[in-house]
Amino acid sequence: MAEVVTSLEDATALAQASRPSTPWSHARAMRDKLDASLQKIADGHQNSPIALDDVRAATSLLQRLCLLESDAMLAVPLRLTGGRYGVRHSLATAIVLELMLTRMGTSPSERRTAMNAALTMNLGMHELQEQLYAQAGALSPEQRASVLDHPNVSVALLRGAGLEDRMWLALVTQHHEHLDGTGYPRKLSGDQLWPAAQALMLADRWCAMITERGYRPGAPPDKALQLIVGRTSGVADTSIGRALSDVLGPYPPGTPVRLVNGEVGIVCRRTYDPSAPVVRVMHPTYGPKGPNGVNRLCIESKLRIEACIPAAELGFPIDTEQLWPANGPL
Ligand SMILES: [Fe+2]
Secondary structure (H helix, E strand, O other), rough: OOOOOOOOOHHHHHHHHHHHOHHHHHHHHHHHHHHHHHHHHOOOOOOOOHHHHHHHHHHHHHHHHHHHHHHHHHOOOHOOOOHHHHHHHHHHHHHHHHHHHHHOOHHHHHHHHHHHHHOOOOOOHHHHHHHHHHOOOOOOOOHHHHHHHHHHHHHHHHHHHOOOHHHHHHHHHHOOOOOOOOOOOOOOHHOOHHHHHHHHHHHHHHHHHOOOOOOOOOOHHHHHHHEEEEOOHHHHOOOHHHHHHHHHHHHHHOEEEEEEOOEEEEEEOOOOOOOOOOOOOOHHHHHHOOOOEEEOOOOHHOOOOOEEHHHOOOOOOHHHHHOOOOOOOO
């Protein structure tokens, strides 16, 4: 039954209770809002110019969250569930991209434009992306043609919504192009590719690789990073591969891991040493001493990370609100 609001105080309390208050409640609210906005642009809805403004608003908030709560936001690619796969993927890619471009010294306004591109890059295959999420078999010739053309269709939809931003449109066009001209749809190469487009492509790949599909689990984050950075040559500038590596490290926040002492936990915070993050270990025997588990700084030899593990091997549910509370009022 709907709650009855009888006074101004009740109304204020209700508004505060329903307002996102942690980095992760913001991320979930953003996922749901983007779901509706991207659908409008993909459908060529008459309100698609307003939906574009919603995308810009999401980007501004995302940039602030990445600045203030970068570890919580970096866990989004691995831990955000629910809603459409395509929306989760775009949100995850935008977060990794923002942190890479910050590392590369890109200005805040250019980073916002790049995030706008990340959120809208796959509009041209909005429905197909959900089909492919669940499809184990090879692509049909029609599906393949749609995949190869989707950057062009995305640009057409964005123009149809009234977008004229040259950089935003160029990044969407270029998000599958390679430095050596082997990408698609235009086989651009070398200086024709914007550095931010190369960063977008690598962030897109990593997020796709670590995410489960309907028919297979996601790759462990350390293996995915190794594969992508190892194959950067010819695809993107090696300095951009390094930016990806610097931001993520082998064990980014949200990664389930096993330590050499046998304990299992979730990476919750990065440190100055990419291979030695802080891991929240949960164990029934800690009981009242630490109902939320204990943090292990994985730098001592007996506390090093041995391996990434599937989340199912943790033996406890992952509570994102508990793992990444707000650093302060949001
Ligand atoms: Fe794409």
